[in-house]
Amino acid sequence: MQRHLISAADLTRDDAVLILDTAEEMARVADRPIKKLPTLRGRTIVNLFFEDSTRTRISFEAAEKRLSADVINFTAKGSSVSKGESLKDTAQTLEAMGVDAVVIRHGASGAPYRLATSGWIDAAVINAGDGTHQHPTQALLDAFTMRRRLVGRDAGIGRDLSGKRITIVGDILHSRVARSNVDLLHTLGAEVTLVAPPTLVPVGVETWPCEVAYDLDSTLAKSDAVMMLRVQRERMNAAFFPTEREYSRRYGLDGDRMARMPEHAIVMHPGPMVRGMEITAEVADSDRCTVVEQVANGVSIRMAVLYLLLGGNEPAVSHTRIEEK
Amino acid sequence: MSKILIRGAKVLGGEPQNVLIDGSVIEAVGTEISDEAAEGAEVVDAAGKVLLPGLVDLHTHLREPGREDSETVLTGTRAAASGGYTAVFAMANTFPVADTAGVVEQVYRLGQQHGYCDVQPIGAVTVGLEGRKLAELGAMHESAAGVTVFSDDGKCVDDAVIMRRALEYVKAFGGVVAQHAQEPRLTEGAQMNEGVVSAELGLGGWPAVAEESIIARDVLLAEHVGSRVHICHLSTAGSVEIVRWAKSRGIDVTAEVTPHHLLLTDELVRSYNPVYKVNPPLRTQRDVLALREALADGTIDIVATDHAPHPHEDKDCEWAAAAMGMVGLETALSVVQETMVDTGLLDWAGVAERMSFKPAEIGQAKGHGRPVSAGEPANLMLVDTEYRGSVDPAGFASRSRNTPYEGRELPGRVTHTWLRGKATLVDGKLT
Numbered sequence: 001m002q003r004h005l006i007s008a009a010d011l012t013r014d015d016a017v018l019i020l021d022t023a024e025e026m027a028r029v030a031d032r033p034i035k036k037l038p039t040l041r042g043r044t045i046v047n048l049f050f051e052d053s054t055r056t057r058i059s060f061e062a063a064e065k066r067l068s069a070d071v072i073n074f075t076a077k078g079s080s081v082s083k084g085e086s087l088k089d090t091a092q093t094l095e096a097m098g099v100d101a102v103v104i105r106h107g108a109s110g111a112p113y114r115l116a117t118s119g120w121i122d123a124a125v126i127n128a129g130d131g132t133h134q135h136p137t138q139a140l141l142d143a144f145t146m147r148r149r150l151v152g153r154d155a156g157i158g159r160d161l162s163g164k165r166i167t168i169v170g171d172i173l174h175s176r177v178a179r180s181n182v183d184l185l186h187t188l189g190a191e192v193t194l195v196a197p198p199t200l201v202p203v204g205v206e207t208w209p210c211e212v213a214y215d216l217d218s219t220l221a222k223s224d225a226v227m228m229l230r231v232q233r234e235r236m237n238a239a240f241f242p243t244e245r246e247y248s249r250r251y252g253l254d255g256d257r258m259a260r261m262p263e264h265a266i267v268m269h270p271g272p273m274v275r276g277m278e279i280t281a282e283v284a285d286s287d288r289c290t291v292v293e294q295v296a297n298g299v300s301i302r303m304a305v306l307y308l309l310l311g312g313n314e315p316a317v318s319h320t321r322i323e324e325k
Numbered sequence: 326m327s328k329i330l331i332r333g334a335k336v337l338g339g340e341p342q343n344v345l346i347d348g349s350v351i352e353a354v355g356t357e358i359s360d361e362a363a364e365g366a367e368v369v370d371a372a373g374k375v376l377l378p379g380l381v382d383l384h385t386h387l388r389e390p391g392r393e394d395s396e397t398v399l400t401g402t403r404a405a406a407s408g409g410y411t412a413v414f415a416m417a418n419t420f421p422v423a424d425t426a427g428v429v430e431q432v433y434r435l436g437q438q439h440g441y442c443d444v445q446p447i448g449a450v451t452v453g454l455e456g457r458k459l460a461e462l463g464a465m466h467e468s469a470a471g472v473t474v475f476s477d478d479g480k481c482v483d484d485a486v487i488m489r490r491a492l493e494y495v496k497a498f499g500g501v502v503a504q505h506a507q508e509p510r511l512t513e514g515a516q517m518n519e520g521v522v523s524a525e526l527g528l529g530g531w532p533a534v535a536e537e538s539i540i541a542r543d544v545l546l547a548e549h550v551g552s553r554v555h556i557c558h559l560s561t562a563g564s565v566e567i568v569r570w571a572k573s574r575g576i577d578v579t580a581e582v583t584p585h586h587l588l589l590t591d592e593l594v595r596s597y598n599p600v601y602k603v604n605p606p607l608r609t610q611r612d613v614l615a616l617r618e619a620l621a622d623g624t625i626d627i628v629a630t631d632h633a634p635h636p637h638e639d640k641d642c643e644w645a646a647a648a649m650g651m652v653g654l655e656t657a658l659s660v661v662q663e664t665m666v667d668t669g670l671l672d673w674a675g676v677a678e679r680m681s682f683k684p685a686e687i688g689q690a691k692g693h694g695r696p697v698s699a700g701e702p703a704n705l706m707l708v709d710t711e712y713r714g715s716v717d718p719a720g721f722a723s724r725s726r727n728t729p730y731e732g733r734e735l736p737g738r739v740t741h742t743w744l745r746g747k748a749t750l751v752d753g754k755l756t
Contacts, residue, residue, distance in 0.1 A: 088641060088642060107645075109527040109644065109645065110526065110527075110644045111645075113597045114598075114642075114643050118641075130527070131528070132527035133526060133528075176527060179525070179527060202524035203519050203520060203524060203532070204523060204525070204530075206521075207524070207525075208524070208525075
């Protein structure tokens with residue numbers, strides 16, 4: 001049994017489909033009057049956030065509470081990289097308190113991996129975003145959203161994203177969302193194209209299982225989903241692109257560009273959106289934009305992941321648990 | 326006992342010979358040494374072992390003054406003696422920085438006082454390593470420490486004018502500037518070699534061109550002002566090409582490579598284990614092979630350890646927070662044997678050239694890097710080249726344990742070291 005979720009690349013196709021299927025099951029809980037399962041009763045989960053992220057933390061917290069786990073929120077913003085030992089010390093403090101799982105968000109790439117592999121703690125480690133490395137539950141909720149929209153809610157059970165064409169647009173270089181999505185979508189059989197100015201594509205991208213393009217317009221007509229990434233304004237000062245307006249003209253998604261996408265195609269965004277720069281309000285508010293669904297699906301996915309990593313002996317759905325690799 | 330007879334050692338890897346030490350000098354070397362001459366000598370059976378001149382490290386961090394929790398002159402020179410070294414050049418990035426005659430004399434005297442290994446301080450090029458104002462290079466040269474090598478190592482002298490002036494200025498007393506080639510803007514936030522692995526791991530990229538562009542600039546500056554420049558720890562195939570070109574053009578440039586850049590690659594960073602975090606970063610297999618070739622053909626002149634001790638807590642943390650550096654004095658010769666000798670790229674005479682003769686020449690280390698022959702100072706070491714064993718940092722003499730080789734099997738074991746005829750290491754144990 002795999003004990004941790006550190007990278008989307010660690011998931012096999014069957015692992016990933018199992019998580020998506022489990023999440024469908026979990027999503028039904030949200031439709032009930034009492035949105036709670038007793039599955040993780042008596043288990044303690046810590047949300048260890050070294051970096052601000054209200055959305056992700058609340059999503060995990062909601063998932064944990066719906067599974068009846070005891071939840072501790074620990075915010076240690078900015079303390080880690082300046083004082084190297086604090087991650088280890090914090091981890092060992094939590095271990096001493098008998099924590100069963102640690103959901104960690106950290107500004108340093110690899111921090112969750114270190115936490116899981118250094119022998120500092122025994123708890124399961126779930127990566128809630130590390131530096132510019134990985135954000136696996138984000139990729140899972142994105143895949144879940146795509147499967148629901150592009151394959152079907154019930155029809156999608158047991159299926160992957162074979163043949164779907166996904167375009168990811170924006171700051172690939174600094175994006176853990178992009179890395180996680182490329183890994184997971186490839187595992188699920190989708191064809192991924194990354195679109196960005198060359199300054200925002202990492203050196204070494206050629207080994208990734210995806211295409212890279214610099215021209216957004218030529219990819220729109222053949223996309224089943226277009227995922228817009230957030231572009232931080234400070235990137236402009238670091239000369240990654242000349243001006244916000246030029247970025248917007250070349251890589252922003254507006255109504256005209258959306259109209260060139262196939263009719264069934266969806267627009268995705270991990271949030272928070274910078275309206276007017278990477279995406280116009282017209283697109284953000286359209287029916288084709290799944291931002292709000294992604295947030296709801298995030299809770300279901302995180303419930304599924306926590307359940308499968310920590311759950312009791314009885315399956316939530318009629319599948320085996322994640323196999324050890 | 327003032328005489329030592331080393332019997333049956335393969336001098337520089339050649340045919341077995343006997344070496345007789347009398348006091349601090351070599352009295353005789355040959356297949357036959359008369360009983361009369363050897364009378365009363367302590368005999369060291371060196372059958373099967375290789376005898377080399379004491380190794381000279383042009384790039385060591387001893388941390389004293391300022392970071393005695395990592396290393397001191399005493400622990401660092403004991404580590405050096407364990408590794409077969411009889412002279413080390415101590416880098417200037419201490420606290421306070423070795424940018425005045427006072428600091429370099431202190432470090433020099435500690436080395437003499439402890440007696441395990443000669444310590445030749447390197448002076449900072451600029452005040453406080455800040456890259457703005459030349460340190461008192463002349464005063465450091467004239468001090469008791471007699472500084473000849475200047476470096477802001479840890480930082481690059483990135484201002485082209487300051488670098489030019491330093492290169493020119495040290496000509497007055499035959500000094501050399503050793504450059505840490507790292508373009509600062511291109512390495513902002515850099516955590517590892519920029520390439521396939523960094524892209525995947527999401528760690529800030531450290532591009533090869535950040536090193537190569539500075540080397541290219543500095544060899545051109547050295548040519549222009551007719552000075553000599555030494556390049557610290559080359560790590561890329563491109564750097565090799567630039568140095569090769571510069572040498573072919575007659576530019577007075579020398580270069581060093583570390584043992585770890587001859588063996589390890591950036592693939593190891595996938596572990597996110599900061600023991601592999603080093604400056605310059607571990608590169609690719611292609612770079613490693615290019616560095617080995619260059620060391621073999623003489624494009625890279627010497628091996629230098631960049632021995633960089635750090636306390637446990639500076640490495641037992643997440644990658645981004647960890648200190649950069651590895652200890653190296655006690656494993657250097659083993660790594661060179663594995664990567665250069667056992668691969669057939671270099672014989673032991675070639676190792677002596679690159680780890681003793683040439684570094685002593687570049688740094689003008691008096692009495693070191695001398696031939697193994699009568700009348701020379703008895704700075705010698707013996708290595709059992711047949712030995713195979715895994716590295717156990719618990720046995721290190723260095724105060725720090727940040728070795729990337731823990732548990733790894735490496736060939737060769739230094740058994741004896743003599744500093745001017747005085748044994749500092751006997752049968753693998755420090756005296």
